[in-house]
Amino acid sequence: MHDTLTLTVVLLSSAVVAVVLFRRLGMPPILAYLLSGLAAGPFGFGWINDVEGIQHLAEFGIVFLLFTLGLEFSIPRLLTLRRIVFGAGPLQVVLTAAAVFAVMRLLGFQPMTAGITAGALALSSTAIVIRDLIGRGAVNTGYGRASTGILLFQDLAAVIMLVMLPVISTSNGNALWTMTGITLGKSLLLFAGIYVVGKWILPRLLEETGRTRSDEVFVMTALLLALVAAWVTHLMGLSMALGAFLAGMMLGESHFRHQIEADLRPFRDLLLGLFFISVGMLVDPNLFAEQWHWIILAAVSLMLFKAVLIFALLRLLGEPTDTATRSGLVLSQCGEFGFVLVALAVSHQVMSPGKAGLLVSITVLTMAVTPGLLQHSGKLSRRLLRPWMDIPKDSPVSDDITGHVILCGYGRVGQNLMRYLNRFHLKGVAVDMDLVRLQEASAAGEHILFGDASRKDILERAGIHRARLLVVTFDDARLAERIIHSCRDLNSKVRVLVRTRDDTHLDTLTAAGAAEVVPEVLEASLMLVAHALMMLDVPFERVLAMLRKTRRDRYRMLQGYYHGDSFPTSDSAGKPYRLLHAVTLSDKARSIGLSIHDCALRDVEIRAVKRNEQTRERPDDTLRLEQGDTVILYGPLEAVEAAEVRLLGG
The missing domain is CATH 3.30.70.1450 (Regulator of K+ conductance, C-terminal domain)
Incomplete structure (x- = not known):
């Protein structure tokens, strides 16, 4: 009992410290768990030596991971993205795996080790990429849809690999094909059984559970469903993960999906953290110290190969060049399912811990650079494509055009503003650095220039000397400040209107020379206040006067609010909040x-x-x-x- 408690305290303490530190650094928490396992394991400080015992418990993390993956797996979405899912997806996985397999065989690795490594390195990180796309609101962009489509097939491929690995590890020769056929037959039978249960029995069971109005009963039922599905597949000689995935997929179409997902997330995250800790225990720092140059070479080569391959496949499918480039960049890393395959291979004794540690080191290195790639994928894409992109030839604004509006940024806000300018017969010129947007807008007859609006030569091409108004339509206060300074140096008379997220940079931008700063959050508050007052029968004239006075006073009445328990110590500019x-x-x-x-x-x-x-x-x-x-x-x-x-x- 004492040893178990000590083990639990050590693991949780190291994980909490590492996750907090990595969050501050903007790194994925998966890397924090791996580092905790490395520190606590036999190759680290040696606090834990019973790695096998931890791995058995950590397998339940994979069960819950596949169950929640099934919940999120949408067949309609799969069909919507079918061109990419069943076009670029299979080719990417097969070609990447084939290339890795060939290289490893040339280096003298056994076929089994080369095959498992090839499958693991062919996959990308669904957890990191999808979370970043959601956080940036980029899921429905071109590269977001393309990346999601390829990740959907990779998830399917990962499930198949998890099912087939135990079969391959225990069979050889002619028996392999026999066992494969039996496994596929069992899987189809299991799918049919779970489909029937998930279609007609589970919804009624969950409805009955929901009528109890007891949170703990519903949570226990959700846990039971995931574990029973895993238990049934285990009895049939299949992977526990397969049953959990199929059960989740059946429940994913029900209206209980979001509640089940929310209830199981704490268990999944905790057990997955334990799983990644157990994987970290396989890493030998001495091996990295001896082989660091080969590990870096392998990681860089693999990322370059996957990026170029995904780019080529998406271009063949007719995707825009920018979409293909960004998708290649964000999917070039290895993923968490690689760790799952490695751990399963070690447990079935088809891969030595040393080779597993080498594979984990390569995967960790690719994942460590992923946050930077995701954050700067747009800039990298533009730099890579600039020499080859067919940028529409833009000409400077004609000398005949005066009193026009320069729009810095041509996203949704800029395009909406341009529509109203056209409605009132006012001239507008946009400046943007998005190549795809530039091509689309130019083809539609819009007057748009390619370039960085903070550069004086770009502003001169946009006719800053004859412009009446310059509007910064994007939320980037530092870039907006540079634009204002460049504008003031060229034409001190032109008025500047700036859009910001909140009032954090209001004084700075005003001091730089902005005539008006429009903070989105405060403007939304004003609109809500105005509608509320008018619904309370306050005369429109009084409401309008209030709005004008608030804006004239630089939103002073709206600045500051009573915070709850979560209070930031500094704003986005680093100033005291x-x-x-x-x-x-x-x-x-x-x-x-x-x-x-x-x-x-x-x-x-x-x-x-x-x-x-x-x-x-x-x-x-x-x-x-x-x-x-x-x-x-x-x-x-x-x-x-x-x-x-x-x-x-x-």
Whole structure:
């Protein structure tokens, strides 16, 4: 009991520290778990030596991973992307695996080891790529759809590999084909059985469970479904992961899908973390120290090969060059299913721990550089394609055009603005660096220039000397500031309108020379306030006057709000975050009887004083505070805390 508790504390402690650190560095948490396993395992500090025992428990992480993968696996989505899923997907997996297999055979590796390695390295990381696409809102972009399609087939291929690996490891020669046929027959029988159960029995069972209105009963039922499916396939001599995947796929079409997924996610994440920790225990740092040059060469070569191959396949399918390039970049790494195959191969004794550690090291290296590739895939794509891309020849704005609007960025906001300019017969010129958008807009007859709007020569080509207004339509405050400075150097009279996410950079951009800054969050708040007031029968004239006054005052009334338990210490510019905080003066408060000026509060602003159910907005410094007053402070956290201490005294 004592050893088990110690083991649990060691694993959880190392995992928590590593995950927090890697999150701060913007690295995938998978790498943190692998590092924890390396540190705790026999090749690290030697805290844990019973690797096999941990691996048995960690197998349940794979069961839940495949179950939730089945829940998310949408057949309609598969059919929508069928051209990529069944076109580029199979060719990418087969050609990558064939190339890796051939290289490893030339290097003298056994066929079994070469085959498992080839299958593992052919797959990309679904967890990392899909999470990043969702976070960037890029799932429905060209490269997002192409990447998702290829990942869908890779997930199917991973399931097949997991099913076939135990068969291949225990058979040889003619018996292999016999066992393969038997396995496929069992799989089809299992699919039919789970389909019947999932179609007519499980929904009724879940509805009955839902009627109990008991969260724990529903959670236990979801756990039971995943484990029973794995148990049935295990009894049939198949992979537990296959049963879990099929059961999840059947339930994925039901309206219980999201609830089951939410209930099982904590168990999945915990057990998957344990699984990746067990994989990390296979890595020998001495092996990396001896073979580091070969590991780096293999990782770089593999990523280049996969990127070029995916690019070529998508181009053959008629995808745009930019889409093919970005998809190749974001899918060039190896994935988490590679770890699953390696761990399964080691447990079936068809791969030595040493070779497994080498394969894990290559995979980890490719995953470590993936966040940077994902973040800068657009810039890398543009740099790679610029010499070969057929960029429409744009000419400078004609000297006859004056008083026009320059739109820096031609995304959704820029295009909407251009539509209204056209409606009011006003001229607009867009500047954008997206090559696909440039081609599409140029083909539609739009006047759009390719280039970086912060460069003076690009602004001159857009006719900045004759322009009436320049609008920055994208949310990038630093680039917007550079654009404003370039604009001011060329034409100090042109007015500049800037779009930002919030009021974080409002003062900076205004100081740089922006005539108006439109913070999205605050404008959305204003629109919501305006609609609410008009629905409460407040006259439209009063609402309009309020909107104008708020904008004229630079949104001061909207700046700052009362935070909950989650409070950021600094904003996106790295400056101390400002908040509102209410302080009620008790009978022992030191500030009672003092004027606001005499309180000598530093770096904070008193937004209001509430007294006897009346609120005095922006009170004068001569106002004397009384017992029971509630003072609304606005400023950085430390300054607000210091002001509260001065007000209450004590």
